[in-house]
Amino acid sequence: MDTTRRLACKRCQARKIKCNRVQPCSNCIQGKHNCEYRASDGRKHPVSHKYLGALEARLAWFESLTQNLKKASNEERDKLLAGVTLDDHLEGQNGFDIADSQQQPSSSTGPESIGTPQASSLRSGPQGGLQYHGPTSIYLDADATESPAKEPQPMAPLEVVHTFPSSHFDALSVVRLASSLGVDDDLVRETLPLFFLHQYPLFMFIYREAFLSDYYDNTHGGRYWSYPLLYSMCALGAPHSKRVEVQMKKELLARCAQEILMSHCLTRPSPVTIQALLCLAFHEVGQGNASQGWLFSGMAFRMGQDIGFHQDPTRWILQDRSIVSPEDIEIRRRIYWGSYVADKLISLYLGRPVYLREDDAAVQISTPLPDFPDSHDWFGFSEIATQNAIDLQKPQLTSALKHMVLLGKISQDMMTNVFASTRNGQHSDVNRLNQLGDVNLRLNKWHTSLPDALQWSQWSVNKNVRAHILVLHLYYHAMLLSLNRHFVKPSNGFPHSPLSRDICTSSCSTVAILVRQYRLQHGLKTAPLMLVYALVMAIITQMRILNEGYGSLDFLIKSLDECGRCYKLAAEARSSLATLMNSREAPTAGLGNGSDGRHGDNVEEEGGVLERDNIDTATDEHFDASSLDAPPNLATNSFPELGGLAGDPVLDAENFDFLGFTDVNESFNSWFSIGQMG
Numbered sequence: 044m045d046t047t048r049r050l051a052c053k054r055c056q057a058r059k060i061k062c063n064r065v066q067p068c069s070n071c072i073q074g075k076h077n078c079e080y081r082a083s084d085g086r087k088h089p090v091s092h093k094y095l096g097a098l099e100a101r102l103a104w105f106e107s108l109t110q111n112l113k114k115a116s117n118e119e120r121d122k123l124l125a126g127v128t129l130d131d132h133l134e135g136q137n138g139f140d141i142a143d144s145q146q147q148p149s150s151s152t153g154p155e156s157i158g159t160p161q162a163s164s165l166r167s168g169p170q171g172g173l174q175y176h177g178p179t180s181i182y183l184d185a186d187a188t189e190s191p192a193k194e195p196q197p198m199a200p201l202e203v204v205h206t207f208p209s210s211h212f213d214a215l216s217v218v219r220l221a222s223s224l225g226v227d228d229d230l231v232r233e234t235l236p237l238f239f240l241h242q243y244p245l246f247m248f249i250y251r252e253a254f255l256s257d258y259y260d261n262t263h264g265g266r267y268w269s270y271p272l273l274y275s276m277c278a279l280g281a282p283h284s285k286r287v288e289v290q291m292k293k294e295l296l297a298r299c300a301q302e303i304l305m306s307h308c309l310t311r312p313s314p315v316t317i318q319a320l321l322c323l324a325f326h327e328v329g330q331g332n333a334s335q336g337w338l339f340s341g342m343a344f345r346m347g348q349d350i351g352f353h354q355d356p357t358r359w360i361l362q363d364r365s366i367v368s369p370e371d372i373e374i375r376r377r378i379y380w381g382s383y384v385a386d387k388l389i390s391l392y393l394g395r396p397v398y399l400r401e402d403d404a405a406v407q408i409s410t411p412l413p414d415f416p417d418s419h420d421w422f423g424f425s426e427i428a429t430q431n432a433i434d435l436q437k438p439q440l441t442s443a444l445k446h447m448v449l450l451g452k453i454s455q456d457m458m459t460n461v462f463a464s465t466r467n468g469q470h471s472d473v474n475r476l477n478q479l480g481d482v483n484l485r486l487n488k489w490h491t492s493l494p495d496a497l498q499w500s501q502w503s504v505n506k507n508v509r510a511h512i513l514v515l516h517l518y519y520h521a522m523l524l525s526l527n528r529h530f531v532k533p534s535n536g537f538p539h540s541p542l543s544r545d546i547c548t549s550s551c552s553t554v555a556i557l558v559r560q561y562r563l564q565h566g567l568k569t570a571p572l573m574l575v576y577a578l579v580m581a582i583i584t585q586m587r588i589l590n591e592g593y594g595s596l597d598f599l600i601k602s603l604d605e606c607g608r609c610y611k612l613a614a615e616a617r618s619s620l621a622t623l624m625n626s627r628e629a630p631t632a633g634l635g636n637g638s639d640g641r642h643g644d645n646v647e648e649e650g651g652v653l654e655r656d657n658i659d660t661a662t663d664e665h666f667d668a669s670s671l672d673a674p675p676n677l678a679t680n681s682f683p684e685l686g687g688l689a690g691d692p693v694l695d696a697e698n699f700d701f702l703g704f705t706d707v708n709e710s711f712n713s714w715f716s717i718g719q720m721g
Contacts, residue, residue, distance in 0.1 A: 248381025
């Protein structure tokens with residue numbers, strides 16, 4: 044079967060003639076030559092100027108460090124050297140070298156090879172569920188021993204096949220509760236596919252195929268679906284419905300899931316309960332209930348450790364009868380790594396410490412799980428079936444998950460190293476700049492090493508790009524902004540870094556391009572929460588730090604306004620930004636004009652000028668394109684149910700605290716929160 048290649052064959056390259064890039068090509072067929080292609084079917088991407096800039100900044104820092112060491116006393120020299128990191132930044136130049144490096148410690152399936160202490164076990168708890176106990180547990184048997192783990196073989200079905208997934212409580216009472224709240228099959232049928240279409244790439248702790256087949260066909264005996272999980276997923280999908288009456292049901296769906304979880308599921312830990320709690324956590328954060336979302340996520344991670352999901356599932360084959368096939372092992376791994384990414388996202392949104400640390404886990408990286416057969420009807424969900432049709436390039440979701448895990452590891456180190464507390468006196472300006480340069484370099488290396496399937500550039504704005512790719516790059520640029528915006532101007536605890544201004548300027552422009560492309564291709568009514576976070580980071584960086592870029596600021600704020608229809612958090616952010624804008628009335632009086640006060644027709648963005656007409660022609664009935672040339676009237680709150688923050692007394696921009704969060708200078712964990720404007 045002929046396959047199209049990226050590059051011309053060897054003979055056409057040597058003769059410098061046009062090749063149709065199939066094997067064999069037409070030229071070789073005509074000349075009756077052997078048609079050969081190079082093993083590496085792709086051009087090498089040039090190193091980005093951002094990566095070179097990060098390397099130059101790193102080199103400049105080491106030169107400065109050398110000068111300081113020459114002048115320092117012995118005691119001062121020891122302090123300087125204590126803050127130096129000497130990581131090797133030259134390895135892993137292709138995307139999968141980096142990803143594979145994570146797997147090296149866990150390349151074998153045996154428990155000893157993944158560095159897990161042998162004095163740990165799964166035991167049956169008081170309620171009958173399995174519980175994990177580590178080396179110091181009071182419940183651990185003194186003579187507990189484990190047999191070497193073996194790759195599971197296909198087994199006979201479990202003795203008890205549950206008709207309902209959560210058989211420990213009355214499923215009929217759950218149905219009655221849902222019915223009393225107005226949740227019926229029609230609502231589930233409409234909102235469930237919306238979750239998979241628009242939210243799934245950031246919720247990879249759920250394996251879509253296992254959930255659907257278990258829900259509709261009871262394929263896995265109820266191990267991979269439950270009513271709380273179903274209703275929490277529907278609560279995330281409901282805001283993306285075209286019908287207002289369905290959008291308004293999101294709180295009912297979330298309440299239904301929460302009632303069942305709190306009443307029946309907390310004493311019987313299970314993977315589906317962990318998944319449901321995480322879905323509720325993201326729902327609550329998106330609706331502005333940060334404390335409740337933080338609580339649900341913490342419960343999910345604690346429950347996960349209770350059932351040992353931070354250890355590779357091959358360890359528990361002999362104890363856990365729910366692991367009956369290699370597919371079950373991969374699903375469990377997916378649950379852990381999806382939860383790992385979820386932990387980093389929630390911590391980034393709220394500016395709080397991470398809970399799941401890579402060093403505390405011994406789980407092999409997840410590998411791609413099979414899709415439904417090409418002839419499968421996806422249980423009548425035609426849009427999902429079309430998205431995964433055989434004649435289309437299927438989304439590389441597992442590859443995206445791997446690289447989000449790597450980005451999450453950098454995020455964890457950013458929170459721990461760059462924004463660590465200064466009370467121990469170990470984080471001098473020099474050391475903090477060292478950590479800043481190290482994280483910037485790692486972020487740029489991560490971006491440079493992305494595989495072709497996940498690459499995006501500003502020159503691809505006219506191409507149809509999968510939503511999960513755009514979100515992946517929004518995550519990357521949001522991290523750059525949350526990190527570097529504190530170093531643009533010197534402040535208490537944050538020295539000035541000349542490179543940070545350039546990084547912030549570039550990332551703000553790129554976020555505008557990414558949001559614009561997402562809006563044109565997918566619509567902001569389907570945007571994930573990561574897009575809201577990136578928007579807020581770009582807006583406050585431009586307004587508070589850069590004092591420039593007002594040509595695109597109106598578009599970003601209007602985009603945030605559109606996201607407010609799905610996320611109450613976005614609406615609250617817009618109202619708070621209105622107050623901040625009012626406090627800066629003089630600089631923003633010409634909003635919608637160029638930064639020099641001239642009324643321009645173009646929006647300046649990274650790599651060139653984007654025509655305003657391209658923005659105006661975006662199709663969305665809720666977007667008033669004609670108002671792009673006028674200053675946005677942020678003083679008018681279009682979400683009255685949230686309370687009129689715009690009508691409150693004008694706040695001092697330099698001391699502005701977003702959404703009433705506590706003083707972020709008290710501790711390291713709120714310095715880059717979506718809840719802090721400065």
